Amino acid sequence: MLEELSNLRHKAFGVDSGGLPVYYELSCGNTHDIVHAESLVANCPTSNVVVADKGYDSETVRGFICRFNSSSR
Helix, strand or coil: CHHHHHCEEEEEEEECCCCCEEEEEEEECCCCHHHHHHHHHHHCCCCCEECCCHHHCCHHHHHHHHHCCCEEC
């Protein structure tokens, strides 16, 4: 059990404008960030801007963000 938990990493999270976490997901350390992109956007409060690193960069994710009335940067 301890070995299984050591493979989990805090990989994906959403924060508010003050930097406080509002939503997070745990996954294995070898899971790509983009796997969590849509659920992060869907489960975080609606925002005007979504900022993410290059691990989330894809046309599919940008389209999903735009459908939630946010602009991707």
